[in-house]
Amino acid sequence: MKTALKSIAMTLALAVGASAASAEDLVIRWGTEAGYKPFAFKTADGELTGFDIEIGNAICEELNATCSWQEHEFDALIAALNANKFDAILASMTNTDKRQRAIDFTGKYYNIPSTFVGRSDAGLNDEDGLAGKTVGVQRSTIMEDYLRNERKDVTVKTYPTQDEIWLDLVAGRLDAAMGGKLQIVEGFLNTDQGKEFALFGRDYADPKYFGYGSSIGVRKADSELRDAISGAILALRENGKYAEINDKYFDIDIYGE
Structure with a gap:
């Protein structure tokens, strides 16, 4: 899985115009909303933290990518994504048929009622x-x-x-x-x-x-990024990193069926 992800990340780095042909050149700019504890919130010193933030950072690590984070109000995230203010929405956003008309989604990273x-x-x-x-x-x-x-x-x-x-x-x-x-x-x-x-x-x-679980939103044209992130989520499930993050915040596995 790791080799396959590095290959996908290499292709993606080239597709987004990286300065050198290596997966390490990939930067993922996440858009999030930080008033949704314990998924995304700020510490007393103003640092972003929470389940969503740690999952995003772990995805970047899996893809040998650099993470950056931007905050927006939840109802402005899709418009900001399509305006190229960041590359992907990681904000506990549910994948729904209605939202699919505006953006694309990765595989789920959790699912709760x-x-x-x-x-x-x-x-x-x-x-x-x-x-x-x-x-x-x-x-x-x-x-x-x-x-x-x-x-x-x-x-x-x-x-x-x-x-x-x-x-x-x-x-x-x-x-x-x-x-x-x-x-x-x-x-x-x-x-x-x-x-x-x-x-x-x-x-x-x-x-x-x-909908169909909380997923990461990307622009419809960014199928390489969508597939790279989806693969990274599955890799985190397989290598135990997902469980490590999950267990810091929850007593159950929130990935769902």
């Missing part, structure tokens, strides 16, 4: 209890798409980042929020601000809205 969270004493046991309620979601996500199409009886309030949703949920300006199940647990419920809240309702994974 979505669900709801609300105050523990609010009496919200399932989706039926949301009628007439205000639900917070991150802007331009699969959760927003689902609620606007399937729950006309809910007021949808959108936010640039997931962290801003938690602030309004704790302050009582929202009745509930919808997000990735594991991100809700690790990024909110397992923190001090999430102590009085709980998950409710079923897991949501219907491909019509919830």
Whole structure:
């Protein structure tokens, strides 16, 4: 696998106009959004970290490439990618049929369901209890798409980042929020601000809205980059590096079936 990846990276380095014919000349400019703990967030000293960031750095290492990172709001990532501001989106973005009309995707690098969270004493046991309620979601996500199409009886309030949703949920300006199940647990419920809240309702994974897993987005013309990154993800699964990163953040293998 390593030899095959180096060959792909060599071809890619030439395709993107590297200054010398070697895979080491490859630079991957990642676009991300850093308000999605534990997948992408900033340390106290302002450094990017999280599962997504470590996976991106590991992909670069696998391809003998240099990584650089740029931050954008989530709803601006696809437009920025197509404007050539960076080479690939690594921001827990779900591969959906709708997004495939604008960009291409690598193979998945994880797959978790979505669900709801609300105050523990609010009496919200399932989706039926949301009628007439205000639900917070991150802007331009699969959760927003689902609620606007399937729950006309809910007021949808959108936010640039997931962290801003938690602030309004704790302050009582929202009745509930919808997000990735594991991100809700690790990024909110397992923190001090999430102590009085709980998950409710079923897991949501219907491909019509919830796609085919979180993948890395690339421009449609960049098939070499897509294939190189897809191969690197599989290599990380095989060589144990994926598991090493996964286990730093989660108690389960989030790659999914």
